[in-house]
Amino acid sequence: MTLRIAITPGEPAGIGPDLVIKLVQKSWPVQLVAVVDKTVIEQRAKELGASITMLEFNADDEPQPAPPGCLYYLQVNKGGAVTPGILDEINGLYVLETLRLASEKNMDGTFDAVVTGPVHKGIINRAGISFSGHTEYFAQQSGTSDVVMMLATEGLRVALVTTHIPLEYVSRAVTKERLTKVASILHDDLKNKFGIDKPRVLVCGLNPHAGEDGHLGKEEIDTITPTLNTLNQQGMNFIGPLPADTLFQAKYLDNADAVLAMYHDQGLPVLKYKGFGNSVNITLGLPFIRTSVDHGTALDLAATNDIEVGSFDLAIREAIKLATEKAQSS
Ligand SMILES: NC(=O)C1=CN([C@@H]2O[C@H](COP(=O)(O)OP(=O)(O)OC[C@H]3O[C@@H](n4cnc5c(N)ncnc54)[C@H](O)[C@@H]3O)[C@@H](O)[C@H]2O)C=CC1
Numbered sequence: 001m002t003l004r005i006a007i008t009p010g011e012p013a014g015i016g017p018d019l020v021i022k023l024v025q026k027s028w029p030v031q032l033v034a035v036v037d038k039t040v041i042e043q044r045a046k047e048l049g050a051s052i053t054m055l056e057f058n059a060d061d062e063p064q065p066a067p068p069g070c071l072y073y074l075q076v077n078k079g080g081a082v083t084p085g086i087l088d089e090i091n092g093l094y095v096l097e098t099l100r101l102a103s104e105k106n107m108d109g110t111f112d113a114v115v116t117g118p119v120h121k122g123i124i125n126r127a128g129i130s131f132s133g134h135t136e137y138f139a140q141q142s143g144t145s146d147v148v149m150m151l152a153t154e155g156l157r158v159a160l161v162t163t164h165i166p167l168e169y170v171s172r173a174v175t176k177e178r179l180t181k182v183a184s185i186l187h188d189d190l191k192n193k194f195g196i197d198k199p200r201v202l203v204c205g206l207n208p209h210a211g212e213d214g215h216l217g218k219e220e221i222d223t224i225t226p227t228l229n230t231l232n233q234q235g236m237n238f239i240g241p242l243p244a245d246t247l248f249q250a251k252y253l254d255n256a257d258a259v260l261a262m263y264h265d266q267g268l269p270v271l272k273y274k275g276f277g278n279s280v281n282i283t284l285g286l287p288f289i290r291t292s293v294d295h296g297t298a299l300d301l302a303a304t305n306d307i308e309v310g311s312f313d314l315a316i317r318e319a320i321k322l323a324t325e326k327a328q329s330s
């Protein structure tokens with residue numbers, strides 16, 4: 001069976017359209033369908049000096065891969081031209097509609113996965129809509145109370161207890177309930193989706209030196225350690241809390257399947273230092289498969305032809321892998 005995968009190119013003034021245009025110049029074993037205003041892609045192709053043929057998607061047709069240089073699209077009207085590199089609030093509303101439609105069409109089974117390009121969180125908020133990221137948006141759209149952001153590159157997976165919140169709220173957000181849910185989703189998905197029989201996960205402390213026995217913060221003693229003990233008594237294997245500044249070294253990582261970091265900028269800078277451009281962002285715990293790029297909108301590079309496609313390529317391949325395994329196991 002040919003899989004159908006939705007692609008949302010993200011912020012039209014950024015490099016999302018460029019990435020899609022470049023990646024469909026080769027053949028794919030699945031039907032890729034961009035949820036997009038077709039004129040955004042056609043205009044950017046012209047600016048890049050690339051050629052692309054847009055094919056209207058019809059859900060009633062048998063799924064089939066597009067030939068190289070062609071792209072199926074599900075139309076979302078944007079209205080007005082896009083200036084590469086220049087943000088516009090109208091783009092924010094348009095981007096959100098592509099995400100809403102992609103999640104709806106994943107939940108009703110039209111698509112087997114969604115791969116998202118980078119969005120500009122600021123411009124969506126400037127358009128008057130509170131938006132912190134795809135992860136939270138898709139959770140809300142699908143009525144899922146807890147999802148987990150995990151980024152993976154060769155030799156390292158990093159999952160996060162909290163995602164896009166101001167640093168001043170992090171301590172309060174690391175509760176026993178949230179940690180239990182995140183750790184359980186991570187454990188189950190490493191086992192069931194990534195085929196790791198007994199996942200071994202290193203857990204960062206929140207404070208410097210994991211609290212230094214309570215002298216540099218009490219969250220480790222009050223919240224993290226008791227929660228990990230409870231999870232481990234249930235047969236899981238969470239090691240920590242460990243000082244975040246020392247655990248990211250081969251001695252620890254070589255025997256670990258993932259690292260669980262307490263907040264965004266505790267875990268992701270390390271992951272991106274190791275594999276920026278060759279990493280994939282995977283949302284765990286959603287009722288559908290969602291993968292994404294490891295980078296942002298790169299407004300400075302839109303329509304320049306000077307971009308790396310590695311992360312988007314990996315995100316599509318990872319979505320195909322996860323969707324294939326899901327189809328085979330159902
Ligand atoms: N998945 C998503 O939707 C993400 C969205 N963002 C959003 O992106 C916007 C810009 O964020 P920044 O922190 O500036 O990060 P950025 O990733 O857009 O840019 C950082 C640097 O990396 C370069 N770069 C990024 N992707 C590249 C590629 N594929 N090829 C070559 N060079 C590349 C850029 O030119 C820039 O110099 C923000 O609004 C942020 O919210 C950031 C991360 C992920």
Ligand SMILES: NCC(=O)COP(=O)(O)O
Nearest residue numbers: 133134135136268281292
């Ligand atoms: N740094 C990763 C990131 O911000 C991506 O967030 P999301 O839009 O995938 O939720």
